[in-house]
Amino acid sequence: MTKQQIIQTDTASAVILQIPLEALNISDLNPRKTVSDAHIESLADSIERFGLIHNLAGLMGEDGEVGIVAGGCRLRAIQMIAERSEDHPFATVPVKLAANAAEAEDWASAENAAREDMTPADEIRAFGRMKTRGASVPEIALAFAVTEARVYQRLALANLPEPVLDALAAGEISLGTAKAFTLSDDEALTLGILDQVRGQAVSESAIKNALHPDAIKTSDRRAKFVGLEAYEAEGGAVTRDLFSDEAFLASPALLDRLFVEKLDEARADLTETHGWAWAEARSEAWLNYYDLDQMKLARLYPIEGELTEEEAKEYDELADLANGGVLDEDGEVRLAELQTMLDGDYSEGQKAHAGCIIFVNNSGKVEVTAGLVRPEDKKTAIEAGNLQAPQSAKPDTPKSPYSQKLVADMQAIRLASVQAALLAKPELVLDLLGFGLSEASGSFESVFGIRLDRPRNIPSVEDGFTPESRLAHGIDASEYWQQGTRVEDLTEAFATFREDGKKARNAQITEAITRTLPYQAGDPAFFNVIAEEAGADIRKHWTPTAENFFSRASAAYLIDLMCEFLGCNARDDRAASFAKLKKAEKAEKMEKLLNDPITQKLMGLTSEQKAKLDKWVPDCT
Numbered sequence: 001m002t003k004q005q006i007i008q009t010d011t012a013s014a015v016i017l018q019i020p021l022e023a024l025n026i027s028d029l030n031p032r033k034t035v036s037d038a039h040i041e042s043l044a045d046s047i048e049r050f051g052l053i054h055n056l057a058g059l060m061g062e063d064g065e066v067g068i069v070a071g072g073c074r075l076r077a078i079q080m081i082a083e084r085s086e087d088h089p090f091a092t093v094p095v096k097l098a099a100n101a102a103e104a105e106d107w108a109s110a111e112n113a114a115r116e117d118m119t120p121a122d123e124i125r126a127f128g129r130m131k132t133r134g135a136s137v138p139e140i141a142l143a144f145a146v147t148e149a150r151v152y153q154r155l156a157l158a159n160l161p162e163p164v165l166d167a168l169a170a171g172e173i174s175l176g177t178a179k180a181f182t183l184s185d186d187e188a189l190t191l192g193i194l195d196q197v198r199g200q201a202v203s204e205s206a207i208k209n210a211l212h213p214d215a216i217k218t219s220d221r222r223a224k225f226v227g228l229e230a231y232e233a234e235g236g237a238v239t240r241d242l243f244s245d246e247a248f249l250a251s252p253a254l255l256d257r258l259f260v261e262k263l264d265e266a267r268a269d270l271t272e273t274h275g276w277a278w279a280e281a282r283s284e285a286w287l288n289y290y291d292l293d294q295m296k297l298a299r300l301y302p303i304e305g306e307l308t309e310e311e312a313k314e315y316d317e318l319a320d321l322a323n324g325g326v327l328d329e330d331g332e333v334r335l336a337e338l339q340t341m342l343d344g345d346y347s348e349g350q351k352a353h354a355g356c357i358i359f360v361n362n363s364g365k366v367e368v369t370a371g372l373v374r375p376e377d378k379k380t381a382i383e384a385g386n387l388q389a390p391q392s393a394k395p396d397t398p399k400s401p402y403s404q405k406l407v408a409d410m411q412a413i414r415l416a417s418v419q420a421a422l423l424a425k426p427e428l429v430l431d432l433l434g435f436g437l438s439e440a441s442g443s444f445e446s447v448f449g450i451r452l453d454r455p456r457n458i459p460s461v462e463d464g465f466t467p468e469s470r471l472a473h474g475i476d477a478s479e480y481w482q483q484g485t486r487v488e489d490l491t492e493a494f495a496t497f498r499e500d501g502k503k504a505r506n507a508q509i510t511e512a513i514t515r516t517l518p519y520q521a522g523d524p525a526f527f528n529v530i531a532e533e534a535g536a537d538i539r540k541h542w543t544p545t546a547e548n549f550f551s552r553a554s555a556a557y558l559i560d561l562m563c564e565f566l567g568c569n570a571r572d573d574r575a576a577s578f579a580k581l582k583k584a585e586k587a588e589k590m591e592k593l594l595n596d597p598i599t600q601k602l603m604g605l606t607s608e609q610k611a612k613l614d615k616w617v618p619d620c621t
Helices: 037-050 073-085 101-113 120-132 137-144 148-155 160-167 175-181 187-197 204-211 221-224 228-233 254-272 289-293 309-321 329-343 349-351 376-384 404-422 426-437 476-482 491-497 501-514 526-533 554-565 574-577 585-594 599-602 607-615
Strands: 005-009 015-020 024-026 056-060 066-070 092-097 239-240 247-249 278-281 355-361 366-373
Touching: 005 554, 024 073, 037 073, 037 137, 037 355, 056 101, 066 073, 066 092, 066 101, 073 329, 073 526, 101 599, 120 137, 120 148, 120 160, 137 148, 160 175, 160 187, 160 585, 175 204, 187 204, 221 228, 221 254, 228 247, 228 254, 254 278, 254 355, 254 366, 349 376, 366 376, 426 491, 491 501, 554 585, 554 607, 585 599
Parallel strands: 024 066, 056 092, 278 355
Antiparallel strands: 005 015, 015 092, 056 066, 239 247, 355 366
């Protein structure tokens, strides 16, 4: 081929030749068979703008044609450029030729498997250099086949001091840490902090705070109240985070002054425009109502408004739409107007004797507590009929001759005498105990100062469980006020309770006290003694099922348990078939084995094995 020209020969057999474009094709060895048209078009634009940076690689056939094994996308892009215009610079294309098919196949694999993305530091520097040479963001994105957003993000870091980029390249700081450094224009401070954080796990927020220790975030209530525009208009310095909406106000003294001035303007507006007798501004973000008590302030309330019949009907209609989430913007405005009318307002007479306290809350919003009457204004407010006079104590109420402490002592003495008398009346004590523990005395009265515990005696999964109705704990204390019963005449109720006799009384005491027995009372051994002497039988109240037990145990445990029930080992056909079942199927099978006579017969259980299953309980009780 007369147009071929040797450009370079390396130490191996491979050479780079200028091959005519029409003699190039995509080799079958090239692993990238499918490429999007958009990618090729983007790459073509990049090559047109910046030229072909990397040569292609291929294998020449006997007919002089060259199959490209590495750089197929670049070849497609060059072919697209040639189709766009006859006046293109790619009559020949530099191609590195392999000595044989084996070498070409190795190149194809290496090109696509060993390709590495540029590191963030490399991208920052490379994008920055192109930007310096006049390339636009879209052009840089095309050149490196990345998104424009990626380019913007990297260019935001391009002006960082070189030592910061060196630390990023060396892995001594993270990309997030590098981003935090963009908040600083003080290179000496930046490098000083950089030396402190190299190789350290330091949060971005900590670095930002170190760079601007006195700065105030725009989320601060003062910044929200003053407004960023007003702050900057007064010459306030702002440092913006290039990677978020966060900004820092670097002039805290200015912000404080603007905050105080704006708050004072709002305070003055309450007296000058709205007619309040006085207004006080507080710098805190809340109002301490304890301070109001200490100031002995009285409180006036707005006079409730009234809606006409037509307005009330409109209000109800709009409220229904709002509750249904279908009220439009105009409707919301009108509903707010009607609500304001309904809420009412302070009269001019009230305002003439009262004032307000104003402050800015944590959201940067102004809050006003109005209708406050100072002690010195109470008399005139009462005379004007705006404040109700405090009710004085009844003059005919005699003062008790006993101190509270003396009354408490005498009550203690009487209690002791009653308790001493009861020691000789055990039957009365038992009657009172049974009465207090039963519902006969209502939910709120226990007679004696006894508060019984409520240990859990109902499982979370109640399937297969038959509770004893007498052990139900009844209404919980938290539900007393909603569901509890109250006995008005305890004396009459007690007499009625005693009429049922000692047997009923003892039953009430037994049930109430029994309900308080905790699990493993005393210690496990003692609890076992109680259970044995009482003749406790778990299976009387509980039947093992898939839902309440077997599905909640491990599959391996179920296999061992099946072998135990059948009296066989894991090699038994029945056990082997059981082991192949899914977990849910195992649980269902176990339930049927314990409760279904047909399954028991099919599994070949003996009468002794059936009797054992009827009494079986797990060893986790």
